[in-house]
Amino acid sequence: MKRTPSALWIWYRGTDYLGFQRQPGGLTVQEALEGSLRKAGVPYPIMPAGRTDRGVHARMQVASVRLPPFYTSEMLTERIAPHLPPDLGLCVARRPDPGFHAQWSAAGKEYRYRIQLGGTPTEAWRPFVMEPSTEPRLEGSVLRPERVAELLALAVGQRDFYAFHEHSSLRKPRTLESSTLHELGNGLFEARLRGDGFGRYQVRYLVGSALLTAAGALSEEHYRSALDSGTTIPGLKAPAKGLLLWEVRYAPELDPFTPEERARPPGLPQVPPFCLPVGSDSEAAA
Incomplete structure (x- = not known):
């Protein structure tokens, strides 16, 4: 049976990671995320929208992943939460348009x-x-x-x-x-x-x-x-x-995420570096 595609919106603090992409010599965001996915019953690799380097943070990184048959994005949101480290999280998991690819559709x-x-x-x-x-x-x-x-x-x-x-x-x-x-x-x-x-x-x-x-x-x-x-x-x-x-953009017809989610990401920690200081001139714009 076919595996189900899913688009993941993740956030992370990059301080303690050697960057996003899997590599020898230390922990990366990709390794941490794929390890959490395996514990949640998804033993497949991810394809990110791009890579970030050592020490760089992400409010919105997007990754494509295939889910096992009968496994939905809603199930993933619930099952992965207990396995994620404190400096890495999932905002939204959603089944995207069939033509969507986290990297090539960006x-x-x-x-x-x-x-x-x-x-x-x-x-x-x-x-x-x-x-x-x-x-x-x-x-x-x-x-x-x-x-x-x-x-x-x-x-x-x-x-x-x-x-x-x-x-x-x-x-x-x-x-x-x-x-x-x-x-x-x-x-x-x-x-x-x-x-x-x-x-x-x-x-x-x-x-x-x-x-x-x-x-x-x-x-x-x-x-x-x-x-x-x-x-x-x-x-x-x-x-x-x-x-x-801060953000990865897609054409409206391919974007897995709603304007409301982009404006107020669900599950995003309201602490530095993701929030803006109270009273900043950029709060309304963000």
Whole structure:
């Protein structure tokens, strides 16, 4: 009998994982999730929408999996819960459209990167925030949020981001639809980058290099040249702990998840790094 397809919306804190993809030498998100699935009676591998690197978090990662005959997505939601570790969870499991594939059906993604541009982070947020003062190339710099926002905005458009991702990623035009900076309160800011696809470390290099340019440690001429022609620059790869995969997007006719679920994900912990600080200017937008 045929196995039943299911689309999983999962969240995780990446701090203690070696990344998403299964690999030797330590625990990964994929291993933890597939281990929980086996205990719930689903002994099959998953196919994610993409990979995240060591220390990167996800509010919304999507994975395709096949369920045993007569096993429904509703059954999975109930049966897997006791087997999931505390830093990994399931928001929604749903039978998708027959043409759905977590990776190949994805129309785009949004990443968010948290930066402390003033003051000091609260203890709850510190594990999930970049503190420029701890970066040797930024130490002692005054980073004006409006300048950082201006530099991030320059990256918008379809271009070759070769200077801003690992060269192991395929070199091809990618479209960055928006790149904005939002104040969350108490000196905490959030860069939001939305596009049709991202090379490995692309968000971290874009954010880090914008900060480096805002600090005057990299010339704007070199930064613009890297954006316009892919010219290699001595950029800065911002640390993984500030990065959050916020959302994976699909065309409406293929999207397994409702607009209401996307706005208020069921089962998502309302703690950092998934929540927004109370009173932030971004609460309504999120």
